[in-house]
Amino acid sequence: MNRKPSRPTPFLLTSGTQQMATMTNKNPFFMALGFLGILALAGLVRAESPGVIGQLTVEPSQLVITHHRRGHSVVVTARTPLGRTVDLTAEATFRSSNSGVVRVSPLGWIEAVSNGTARVQVQANGLLGVVQVEVKLPAAVPRHSFRDDVMPVLSKTGCNQGACHGYSLGKNGFKLSLRGADPKADFESLTDEFLGRRINRHNPSASLFLTKPLGEVAHKGGVRLEADSLEHRLLFGWVREGAKVDPSGAATFESLSIYPRRVVIGPAWQQQLQVIATYSDGSRRDVTRLSVFTVNTERVAAVTRDGLVQASMLGETAVSARFERTFATAEFLVLEPREDFEPTPVPTDNVVDRFVIQKLNSMNVRPSAIVEDAGFLRRVSVDMTGIQPKPDQVRAFLADKDPAKRTRLIERLFRSEAFVDQWSLKWGDLLQNSRTKLSDPAVFAFREWLREAVATNRPLDQFAREVLGGRGGVSESPTAAFYAVSNDAHDTLQRATQVFCGVRMLCARCHPHPFENWTQEDYYGLFSFFNQVATKNDPRLPGVKNAKAVVINLKTGFGTNPRSGQAQPPRFLGGSEPKLATSGVDRREAYIGWLTSRDNPFFARSLVNRVWSYFFHRGIIDPVDDLRSTNPAINPKLLDALTADLVASGFDMRHLMRTIVSSRTYQRSSVANNSNIHDDMNFSRFVPRRLPAETLLDCLVQATGIPEKFSGAPVGFTAKQLPDANIQSDFLKLFGKPQRMEACECERDSGANMLQALHFINGQSILSRVSAGNGRVAGLVKSEKQIDRLVERLYIWSLCRRPTSKEQVVAVKFFGSYGDKRQEAAQDFMWALLNSREFMLVH
Structure with a gap:
C-alpha cells in the first residue's frame, strides 16, 4: 500500500504553562477595543514509552478468497496500557504456512495461488497473531469488470470529478458522469464515442484511454496513472480482454465497511485503514487501494491516497472512504494520555451530563467548574429569551439562597413573553x-x-x-x-x-x-x-x-x-x-x-441537534443542518440519548430545552483548566459566542434606556419581535440578521468583523444612547450621588453583575480623573462597558 517501512516513535502533547483570560475578571477599560478573543493553546512535546502492549488484533482473522486477482490486506493493531491504538502493520512480519496456496508480501498483502487452506502467521512486538485463509477460486479466471474494476479507477484517479471529465460539459470532448453516477453512459463514452478511438482492442497499450493518463500522449489533466500500478493493471486488463460490457446477473455491490471504526492514537502516530466492499453474492473484497479518502479536520490528521492516517495534533476528526458512490467513516481521537488523570464521577440525574462526562473521561479531560450565579442568570436569560435580566431580577436572584433557584428561574423564563418572542423568531427564520x-x-x-x-x-x-x-x-x-x-x-x-x-x-x-x-x-x-x-x-x-x-x-x-x-x-x-x-x-x-413517526431516523435527531446548537457554540453534529455519514456526531451516545428522550416526551421542545439548560454541561464556566484548554468541541467548558443581532440590539436598548425606532414596524416592537427582515435596520444587517432567503442556519452571520468593532467604538448606536439626555446614564447620574453606587448600577444594567472590588477601585479612580464632569465620566464609563467582550458575548 506504498506505506513507509516504519512509523515514528509515538509521542504525545502535555500541557505546559497555559493561561486563558477570564473575561469576567478583566477591567472593561482594557477590553473595550478587543472585540472577540482567541483562546491560546500551548504545549510541550515529550516522548512516551509504549510500555507493555497487549494481545495483537489482526484484521481479518479469517479470510475467504474467491477471486484470482483480488487479494486482501492485513491490519495489525494493539493497545497501550493507556488505551490508545498502536498500528503495528508496518513493523509486523508475515509468513504463509503454505506458499502453494497463498503468498503474502512484506507489507501483509495476501494473494491466492491455488485452492486450499493456509495460515498467515503475524509477528509484531514479540507477539503472535494468525489469519486463517481459505482459497476457493473458480476454474476460469474471471474477466475484468467495467463496473467493479474500471469505474473505481476512474474515481480513484479523479478522472470523473467535476474539475475533470466529470464536468457537466466534459473536457476536451470527453465526458464522464460525475463521480461515476452513470456507468452505462460512461461505458458508451469510452467504447463508442470518438469512433471508438479511445479504445484500441488490437493494440491495448496504444489506447488513448491508457496513454493519456500515463503521460505518453499530451493530456491537460497531467499524469494520472503510474505504469504497472494496480489502477493501470485493471484498466489495461479490461482493454486487453476486449473492453466488454459486464455480463448480466453478475454480483453487484451492496455495502461498504471500514476498519478500524474508532481509533484512539497519539500525535504523530499512524493508522492504516482497511475498506471492505460486500457484494450481493456474499463475497467480500478489499477495496482499500481503490477507495477515495478524505478527512474532516485537516489540522488534526491527514490521510494518504492509500488510507494511511497520520495524526498531527490533539483533537477529533473523521476519515471517510468512498467506493461505488458509497461512504464509510472512521472516527479518530488524538489523545493526550495522563497517568495521573482522575475521572470525573459520572452523574446519573441528567442525560446530558452522563454522556458528556463519559466522553470527557475517555479523553482524559476534566470539565470546568460551574459558572457563578450572575453568569448563569445572564447566560440562560439571553439564550432562552433573547434579553438580559434587569437589575431587580439580578439582585433578587443573587440574594436568593434557595438551592433550587436555577430550576425556578428556568421555569419562569418559559412563562415569559420574551421566550415566545425569541423562539417564534427562530422558527420564522427557518x-x-x-x-x-x-x-x-x-x-x-x-x-x-x-x-x-x-x-x-x-x-x-x-x-x-x-x-x-x-x-x-x-x-x-x-x-x-x-x-x-x-x-x-x-x-x-x-x-x-x-x-x-x-x-x-x-x-x-x-x-x-x-x-x-x-x-x-x-x-x-x-x-x-x-x-x-x-x-x-x-x-x-x-x-x-x-x-x-x-x-x-x-x-x-x-x-x-x-x-x-x-x-x-x-x-x-x-x-x-x-x-x-x-x-x-x-x-x-x-x-x-x-x-413525524417515532421511528424516523432523521426528524427527532435533527431537531435535537438544532436546539442544542442554540445553547452552545456548535451542534453535536456541525453544521447543524448537514447530517450525513461523513459528518458524524462528536458524541453519538449523547445525541442518541437526547433523541430517544425527546421522542419519549412526546416531542416536547420545552422538555428538551429544560434538560439542556438544567445540565451541569450548560452551566459550566467559560474559564478553562489545564486539561480542557484545547477542547472546543466536547462541551467540557462553555465556549463564548457573540450575541445574535436582535439580542445584541435589544440588550443595548435595555442597558441604555433608549429604544430603537423601526420604520414600518408597530410602535414599541423590539428587534426580535420584527415580523421579518424587510424592515430597514443598518445595525441588524451589520450584525448578521438573516434575510430569510434560505432555510439554512448559515444565513445568520454570527461572526465578528472590523466594521462591527468600529461601529461599537464610533457608531451612533452606542454614542447617541450613552450621551442621550433622557437615557439611562443621564438618569443614573441624577439619581445616584455616590460614585460607588453609580458604578454598581452601571455594571448591573450593562453586564448584569456587580463590579469586583478591584474593578470598583479602578472605576472610582477613573471618575475622579474627570473632576466635576460626572456626566461625561459616566458616559465614557458606560461606553467602555458596552464595548467589552462581556457585553457582546454569551459567556
Whole structure:
C-alpha cells in the first residue's frame, strides 16, 4: 500500500504553562477595543514509552478468497496500557504456512495461488497473531469488470470529478458522469464515442484511454496513472480482454465497511485503514487501494491516497472512504494520555451530563467548574429569551439562597413573553416568513401562528404536520406560507429536508451527493411527494402584493428522473418506497406520516441537534443542518440519548430545552483548566459566542434606556419581535440578521468583523444612547450621588453583575480623573462597558 517501512516513535502533547483570560475578571477599560478573543493553546512535546502492549488484533482473522486477482490486506493493531491504538502493520512480519496456496508480501498483502487452506502467521512486538485463509477460486479466471474494476479507477484517479471529465460539459470532448453516477453512459463514452478511438482492442497499450493518463500522449489533466500500478493493471486488463460490457446477473455491490471504526492514537502516530466492499453474492473484497479518502479536520490528521492516517495534533476528526458512490467513516481521537488523570464521577440525574462526562473521561479531560450565579442568570436569560435580566431580577436572584433557584428561574423564563418572542423568531427564520414572497397580512398571520405554537408548547411532530399540511389562502391558513415562499417543488423538498431532517439534498438534484449516499433516485423520490403542490394569486385579495393561495393538483403524476427519463415513485430518505397511486391522493400525507413517526431516523435527531446548537457554540453534529455519514456526531451516545428522550416526551421542545439548560454541561464556566484548554468541541467548558443581532440590539436598548425606532414596524416592537427582515435596520444587517432567503442556519452571520468593532467604538448606536439626555446614564447620574453606587448600577444594567472590588477601585479612580464632569465620566464609563467582550458575548 506504498506505506513507509516504519512509523515514528509515538509521542504525545502535555500541557505546559497555559493561561486563558477570564473575561469576567478583566477591567472593561482594557477590553473595550478587543472585540472577540482567541483562546491560546500551548504545549510541550515529550516522548512516551509504549510500555507493555497487549494481545495483537489482526484484521481479518479469517479470510475467504474467491477471486484470482483480488487479494486482501492485513491490519495489525494493539493497545497501550493507556488505551490508545498502536498500528503495528508496518513493523509486523508475515509468513504463509503454505506458499502453494497463498503468498503474502512484506507489507501483509495476501494473494491466492491455488485452492486450499493456509495460515498467515503475524509477528509484531514479540507477539503472535494468525489469519486463517481459505482459497476457493473458480476454474476460469474471471474477466475484468467495467463496473467493479474500471469505474473505481476512474474515481480513484479523479478522472470523473467535476474539475475533470466529470464536468457537466466534459473536457476536451470527453465526458464522464460525475463521480461515476452513470456507468452505462460512461461505458458508451469510452467504447463508442470518438469512433471508438479511445479504445484500441488490437493494440491495448496504444489506447488513448491508457496513454493519456500515463503521460505518453499530451493530456491537460497531467499524469494520472503510474505504469504497472494496480489502477493501470485493471484498466489495461479490461482493454486487453476486449473492453466488454459486464455480463448480466453478475454480483453487484451492496455495502461498504471500514476498519478500524474508532481509533484512539497519539500525535504523530499512524493508522492504516482497511475498506471492505460486500457484494450481493456474499463475497467480500478489499477495496482499500481503490477507495477515495478524505478527512474532516485537516489540522488534526491527514490521510494518504492509500488510507494511511497520520495524526498531527490533539483533537477529533473523521476519515471517510468512498467506493461505488458509497461512504464509510472512521472516527479518530488524538489523545493526550495522563497517568495521573482522575475521572470525573459520572452523574446519573441528567442525560446530558452522563454522556458528556463519559466522553470527557475517555479523553482524559476534566470539565470546568460551574459558572457563578450572575453568569448563569445572564447566560440562560439571553439564550432562552433573547434579553438580559434587569437589575431587580439580578439582585433578587443573587440574594436568593434557595438551592433550587436555577430550576425556578428556568421555569419562569418559559412563562415569559420574551421566550415566545425569541423562539417564534427562530422558527420564522427557518421557515422563511418574509414579505419578499408573502403579503403583509400573510406574514403577520404566520408570525402569530408561530407565536401561538411556541406559547402553547405545541409538540414538534404536530408542529411539523401542520406546517407541511398547509393549503389554501395564506392569510386564513397561515401554515400554507411554507409552500407559498417556495419557488417550486424542488425548493420545497430541499427546505423540508433541511429544516425537518437536517439533510441537504440540493446536490442530488443533478448528480449523486458528493459527501453522502444520496442519488437522483432519492432526490426525485422526495420530489414526487411535493410536485402536486402549486401556488397561485389569491383571487380574493386582488391588488394585494404577494397574496397567494396554495392548491393541490391531485391529477399530477410522479416526478421524472432526468437521468433515467422515467417517472420516479415517491421515496423516503433511506430508500423505502410507499405504494401510492400516481394520482388522486395527496402524497404529502404519506411523507408527513413518515417524517413525524417515532421511528424516523432523521426528524427527532435533527431537531435535537438544532436546539442544542442554540445553547452552545456548535451542534453535536456541525453544521447543524448537514447530517450525513461523513459528518458524524462528536458524541453519538449523547445525541442518541437526547433523541430517544425527546421522542419519549412526546416531542416536547420545552422538555428538551429544560434538560439542556438544567445540565451541569450548560452551566459550566467559560474559564478553562489545564486539561480542557484545547477542547472546543466536547462541551467540557462553555465556549463564548457573540450575541445574535436582535439580542445584541435589544440588550443595548435595555442597558441604555433608549429604544430603537423601526420604520414600518408597530410602535414599541423590539428587534426580535420584527415580523421579518424587510424592515430597514443598518445595525441588524451589520450584525448578521438573516434575510430569510434560505432555510439554512448559515444565513445568520454570527461572526465578528472590523466594521462591527468600529461601529461599537464610533457608531451612533452606542454614542447617541450613552450621551442621550433622557437615557439611562443621564438618569443614573441624577439619581445616584455616590460614585460607588453609580458604578454598581452601571455594571448591573450593562453586564448584569456587580463590579469586583478591584474593578470598583479602578472605576472610582477613573471618575475622579474627570473632576466635576460626572456626566461625561459616566458616559465614557458606560461606553467602555458596552464595548467589552462581556457585553457582546454569551459567556
